[in-house]
Amino acid sequence: MREEKVDRRIKRSKSMMREALMELMDEMPFGEITAKDITSRADLNRATFYLHYNNVFELLDELENEVVASFSQMLEQIEIKQGNDWEYPVVGQICNYIVENKRLCRCLLLNPRSDRFARKLTEIMKRKGMQVKEAMGLEFDPNKEEYIHQFIACGAMGMVKQWLLEGMPISKEEMTDFAMTLIRPIFNILLP
Incomplete structure (x- = not known):
């Protein structure tokens, strides 16, 4: 049961970061987007971003x-x-x-x-x-x-x-x- 809750949180966090990345890409060039921009938009901690990705390019690759x-x-x-x-x-x-x-x-x-x-x-x-x-x-x-x-x-x-x-x-x-x-x-x- 605990693993399922963690998995859902991971999926939710990743989904929120992907959504934030797409919103930001509508507004600015990809090269200007930072992990801080993504986590601020997604209302997540930057540590959450770095738990899953080394950089913004990895998030883009996954998407x-x-x-x-x-x-x-x-x-x-x-x-x-x-x-x-x-x-x-x-x-x-x-x-x-x-x-x-x-x-x-x-x-x-x-x-x-x-x-x-x-x-x-x-x-x-x-x-x-x-x-x-x-x-x-x-x-x-x-x-x-x-x-x-x-x-x-x-x-x-x-x-x-x-x-x-x-x-x-x-x-x-x-x-x-x-x-x-x-x-x-x-x-x-x-x-x-």
């Missing part, structure tokens, strides 16, 4: 890794089906995820201090692209395959960043349709 794992799991669960509209559910799920995690994605993707998070998500999208290729039985020129994956993943990431930067002025349905308008000709070239 990024949680989102990457969640995003990866979400994409892994999307079934690839033969047919013309297999890609719509993939793009739609990505847009849904971003809308459901808008604040978190905004903080992590628009962090000018680091593009590590965007690179991690791009790698996940590339892996999904390779699964699609295998599921569809496609063969790409091995000399061009990495270019294809990079073009699609980085282009999609650029669209997402712009959408977040502008405050998501179009709905997720419109964004999904717009992304498909841009992506579908690429797939039409690639698919037999």
Whole structure:
């Protein structure tokens, strides 16, 4: 019983620090955020911060890794089906995820201090692209395959960043349709 209470306190403290970090990232550049800023915002003792993290970067890494794992799991669960509209559910799920995690994605993707998070998500999208290729039985020129994956993943990431930067002025349905308008000709070239 005592361990459960301690575990809940740890989870609560970490959650409060993550929330404080996101609030602060909305207000100032990440490089200016200190452990003191985080603990003041979270109304925690600085010793609590250092009990769990050596520095603010470790907290950011933990936050990024949680989102990457969640995003990866979400994409892994999307079934690839033969047919013309297999890609719509993939793009739609990505847009849904971003809308459901808008604040978190905004903080992590628009962090000018680091593009590590965007690179991690791009790698996940590339892996999904390779699964699609295998599921569809496609063969790409091995000399061009990495270019294809990079073009699609980085282009999609650029669209997402712009959408977040502008405050998501179009709905997720419109964004999904717009992304498909841009992506579908690429797939039409690639698919037999």
